[in-house]
Amino acid sequence: MNLFGGIFDTPLKRKRILEIEAESNSDPNFWNDRRKSSALLKEKKNIEDGVISCESLLKKFEDTLVAIEFGEEGDEQSNKEADGSISELTQDVNLLETKRLLSGETDKNSAIITINAGAGGTEACDWAQMITRMMLRFCDRKGFKAEVVDELEGEGAGLKNATITVDGEYAYGLLKSENGVHRLVRISPFDSNARRHTSFCSVFVSPVIDDDINIEIKESDLKIDTYRAGGAGGQHVNRTDSAVRMTHMPTGFVVQSQQQRSQIQNRETCLKLLKAKLYELEISKRQAESKAIEDAKMDNAFGSQIRSYVLHPYKLVKDVRTLAQSSDPNVILDGDIESFCLEYLRQTAAGQFKGKGGSVDDLD
Incomplete structure (x- = not known):
């Protein structure tokens, strides 16, 4: 689901993970350059964390849409669940947006x-x-x-x-x-x-x-x-x-x-x-x-x-x-x-x- 783009562009993130893995496996001098290897592995870890967060958020978004649909049909319990899901989803989006902004070399x-x-x-x-x-x-x-x-x-x-x-x-x-x-x-x-x-x-x-x-x-x-x-x-x-x-x-x-x-x-x-x-x-x-x-x-x-x-x-x-x-x-x-x-x-x-x-x- 590439509905959001930008920070939710998981295919692009996965492609970058594969590029880092390919470089670490193919370059015989990769581990000799400690500064370079450390920076790339840190980048890979950050991207992987971001992918997990994005996928979790998209799953919550889909669940929220389902709850809203049931709520529109007059299900009171679904209305309450939808309200709670929207509030939680908003917090998660804000957290993910904050992490996106904190992408500098030493921000973490x-x-x-x-x-x-x-x-x-x-x-x-x-x-x-x-x-x-x-x-x-x-x-x-x-x-x-x-x-x-x-x-x-x-x-x-x-x-x-x-x-x-x-x-x-x-x-x-x-x-x-x-x-x-x-x-x-x-x-x-x-x-x-x-x-x-x-x-x-x-x-x-x-x-x-x-x-x-x-x-x-x-x-x-x-x-x-x-x-x-x-x-x-x-x-x-x-x-x-x-x-x-x-x-x-x-x-x-x-x-x-x-x-x-x-x-x-x-x-x-x-x-x-x-x-x-x-x-x-x-x-x-x-x-x-x-x-x-x-x-x-x-x-x-x-x-x-x-x-x-x-x-x-x-x-x-x-x-x-x-x-x-x-x-x-x-x-x-x-x-x-x-x-x-x-x-x-x-x-x-x-x-x-x-x-x-x-x-x-x-x-x-």
Whole structure:
């Protein structure tokens, strides 16, 4: 049944599976090139999963048509079954469409989120903490395992920066929409005169690299420092030098981790963070689309935000790139950002954003 075409074109998908199998069986050097063979086998697995999903969905569609036909004949039970089938079918179609949009080389990978407070002092640090919570809540909603592996508290409140590791399928693909500067407009809780303040926070998301991708890190290229991790005081104070700061001398990349009690575990976390940074560097050298990644790292201040969260004088969250918006900032800040993520993916796939970035209103 080729009624839908596109993502439901299973004959084309099966043809590609056969091509990969033929290449793996006929090329004597196939298994010697680990990078190529690994990429092709991963592609084959993804296509096979897609074929299974499509066939299951088409079967549900046929069952739903039957239930609708019986319902039209006045069968009340069939009407109820049809309503339930349509609802389930809609969810499955949306899930399949999301997976279609998440077709990039690293979209299926876990992710690392780096959050930095921008212009605005204490206000910005508080905003960075709010964004950190939003990201953690989104991960919780999606069933991802998220952990704050490093953070630096602000002088008065909030966080100057934070690093979060997110373990889950398609974590990077969904979260890459959050790359850029997030802007908050509100009545400041830190201002005794109750004036309106604008704060900024930058978010950068990078993929966690699979072990089958060869990123070599030489021990001689590393400068490793240990220090005593900070804490809330009392029993939480770490009395040993378990925190690790790692500097990659050739690139100048610096990563650190203090979340674990064990220095060995913090060292492993640092290596994972560094590996991700080096992979991003390698990708930027080889792929033209790296320019899009760099463009996402805009100035952490006025005129460069990707999304504005206005809490006063009205309530609105608006994505400047896609023009997607919500009139309930509290729900968005509680982690319900999937609609923004998906609209970003749709417009990226279409090759054109409706918005152009920058300011969304004349408040300032």
